[in-house]
Amino acid sequence: MTERAPVLSVRGLSVRFLLPGGRRIAAVTDAHFDVAPGECLVLIGESGCGKSVLASALLGLLPANAQTAGHAHLGDLELLTADERVLARTVRGRRIGLIPQSPAAHLTPVRTIRSQLAETVARLTGVRGRTALRAAAEQAAERAEFPPGHLDRYPHELSGGLAQRAATALALIGDAPLLLADEPTTGLDRDLVDRTVDELRRHVDADRALLMITHDLAAAERVADRVAVMYAGRIVELAAASDFFGASGPRHPYSQGLLQALPDRSFTPIPGMPPELGDLPEGCAFAARCDRATDACTALPPFTGSIACHHPAPAPTPENIRA
Amino acid sequence: MLELRSVTAGYDRRAPAVRDVTLTVSSGESVGLLGPSGCGKSTLARVAALLHRPDSGEVVLDGTPVRHWRHRAPRELRTAVGVVFQQPRLSADPRLRLADLIAEPLRATGRRASAEDRVAELADTVGLTPDLLTRRPHEVSDGQLQRACVARALVLRPRWLICDEMTAMLDASTTAALVAVVEAYRTSTGAGLLAVAHDHTLLTRWCDRTVHWKTVTEPR
Numbered sequence: 001m002t003e004r005a006p007v008l009s010v011r012g013l014s015v016r017f018l019l020p021g022g023r024r025i026a027a028v029t030d031a032h033f034d035v036a037p038g039e040c041l042v043l044i045g046e047s048g049c050g051k052s053v054l055a056s057a058l059l060g061l062l063p064a065n066a067q068t069a070g071h072a073h074l075g076d077l078e079l080l081t082a083d084e085r086v087l088a089r090t091v092r093g094r095r096i097g098l099i100p101q102s103p104a105a106h107l108t109p110v111r112t113i114r115s116q117l118a119e120t121v122a123r124l125t126g127v128r129g130r131t132a133l134r135a136a137a138e139q140a141a142e143r144a145e146f147p148p149g150h151l152d153r154y155p156h157e158l159s160g161g162l163a164q165r166a167a168t169a170l171a172l173i174g175d176a177p178l179l180l181a182d183e184p185t186t187g188l189d190r191d192l193v194d195r196t197v198d199e200l201r202r203h204v205d206a207d208r209a210l211l212m213i214t215h216d217l218a219a220a221e222r223v224a225d226r227v228a229v230m231y232a233g234r235i236v237e238l239a240a241a242s243d244f245f246g247a248s249g250p251r252h253p254y255s256q257g258l259l260q261a262l263p264d265r266s267f268t269p270i271p272g273m274p275p276e277l278g279d280l281p282e283g284c285a286f287a288a289r290c291d292r293a294t295d296a297c298t299a300l301p302p303f304t305g306s307i308a309c310h311h312p313a314p315a316p317t318p319e320n321i322r323a
Numbered sequence: 324m325l326e327l328r329s330v331t332a333g334y335d336r337r338a339p340a341v342r343d344v345t346l347t348v349s350s351g352e353s354v355g356l357l358g359p360s361g362c363g364k365s366t367l368a369r370v371a372a373l374l375h376r377p378d379s380g381e382v383v384l385d386g387t388p389v390r391h392w393r394h395r396a397p398r399e400l401r402t403a404v405g406v407v408f409q410q411p412r413l414s415a416d417p418r419l420r421l422a423d424l425i426a427e428p429l430r431a432t433g434r435r436a437s438a439e440d441r442v443a444e445l446a447d448t449v450g451l452t453p454d455l456l457t458r459r460p461h462e463v464s465d466g467q468l469q470r471a472c473v474a475r476a477l478v479l480r481p482r483w484l485i486c487d488e489m490t491a492m493l494d495a496s497t498t499a500a501l502v503a504v505v506e507a508y509r510t511s512t513g514a515g516l517l518a519v520a521h522d523h524t525l526l527t528r529w530c531d532r533t534v535h536w537k538t539v540t541e542p543r
């Protein structure tokens with residue numbers, strides 16, 4: 001496979017929140033990954049581990065009390081230092097399509113879905129004229145399986161699943177080279193999850209890049225080329241989806257626990273809780289919950305490009321893994 | 324018993340989201356209600372939680388027919404039901420610290436005095452650290468906020484729990500953890516549960532009995 005320039009290249013990205021009293025929350029620490037055109041990278045991890053903060057950092061949507069370090073390149077644009085005007089006018093919607101985690105909170109409450117779609121079509125594409133906009137809005141709805149009969153409703157009149165599809169329809173409109181989807185299938189039944197991720201996959205197969213955050217491991221398996229697992233703000237495993245979900249399985253004890261928590265597996269939570277991001281231990285942040293922890297784990301395990309663990313399960317096919 | 328008898332409800336009388344649904348949950352029983360996206364499950368859950376007045380039909384809670392809804396429902400009925408929704412952000416007052424969010428029902432029912440201990444106890448049960456209790460909703464993740472919402476639902480020790488897609492936004496481990504919290508609560512109190520979701524694997528693993536939307540709406 002010839003390597004092409006990635007659409008998104010993240011190097012050493014960290015995000016800190018400053019709280020009153022001088023406390024610091026290490027929401028994201030030293031993240032490294034690329035997403036290439038025609039590739040889907042899925043980011044998974046326990047609630048609160050920093051996935052959404054990472055997405056917000058890429059979009060310039062962090063609150064004022066956040067500080068970032070490192071790099072995130074979208075082509076030749078440095079996202080972390082880009083001007084808010086540049087981000088608002090040329091990045092969000094145009095170069096990065098966003099499907100947000102809380103769609104109902106993201107839609108404009110006082111306008112119907114039809115008018116929000118038409119407005120976005122007018123803003124992001126060359127389509128002009130009432131009839132053409134109407135048709136384009138309906139087409140956008142159809143791409144995300146949003147039922148035409150509900151187009152004249154307001155966001156509060158939609159079920160969670162319908163709101164999710166409306167948000168997806170909006171995000172797909174600009175045909176952005178990078179799509180960033182934060183839990184795009186929340187509230188959907190299995191059938192719709194499959195159809196939604198298949199639509200996202202078509203976007204990828206049209207040579208676009210997709211960074212998808214999800215806790216739905218079945219959806220991840222269906223759409224991902226690679227899987228990144230995040231724990232306590234760090235990426236602890238980066239693997240080919242075929243290995244991760246296949247016979248060899250995940251290598252990091254945390255990833256293994258996450259898969260085992262599924263209701264069709266043991267349905268037992270990983271014991272204990274993630275550490276507070278304002279008070280992380282010196283060594284491996286998973287040590288307190290890990291049944292493989294040894295004295296070595298009091299030192300921070302370095303990320304090798306595929307794993308950050310002192311005692312991982314053996315690598316399946318090391319030559320296939322790339323950072 | 325929680326009885327929903329021929330309930331029709333929605334937002335537009337000409338096109339009700341829920342049509343003639345009959346469903347009974349016995350005391351201490353856990354029933355999973357399974358149905359496709361947008362079928363009306365959440366509307367029915369709101370009716371069962373006394374938050375949405377049905378257009379017709381009847382809700383009977385432990386033998387008492389419900390006549391008033393939302394804040395007009397009598398306190399002894401309102402406090403008998405705890406509810407958790409899918410999207411914690413839409414059901415949490417953004418101004419409240421998580422500790423106050425959990426204590427809200429205690430304050431609303433004039434039981435402020437017992438709040439502090441009860442909140443500490445519940446925070447521990449749902450896995451919220453003291454540090455998180457001082458933050459406001461926009462300063463925590465959805466999963467952390469949902470843990471607080473589960474604690475809030477349990478704070479008045481309800482006899483009934485209505486969980487509407489409680490875990491739809493959660494990772495596998497947090498899902499397993501919060502289901503375990505609900506089940507531990509039910510085991511110790513004998514509370515009944517109506518859990519609405521579209522995840523068949525989850526509901527069959529979680530509940531005593533799982534019914535499909537089709538079977539509760541079809542004419543008997």
Ligand SMILES: Nc1ncnc2c1ncn2[C@@H]1O[C@H](COP(=O)(O)OP(=O)(O)OP(=O)(O)O)[C@@H](O)[C@H]1O
Binds near residue numbers: 050463
């Ligand atoms: N504005 C803020 N101020 C302080 N801390 C914050 C703020 N926003 C988020 N956090 C903290 O940052 C951490 C990461 O949150 P984030 O929303 O990224 O989690 P997540 O991995 O997306 O979780 P979920 O799966 O629940 O959506 C959490 O500990 C959260 O409490």
Ligand code: SF4
Binds near residue numbers: 254286294
């Ligand atoms: S580094 Fe040690 S404690 Fe951390 S995950 Fe690996 S084995 Fe467990």
Ligand SMILES: [Mg+2]
Binds near residue numbers: 052053101182464465
């Ligand atoms: Mg998130």
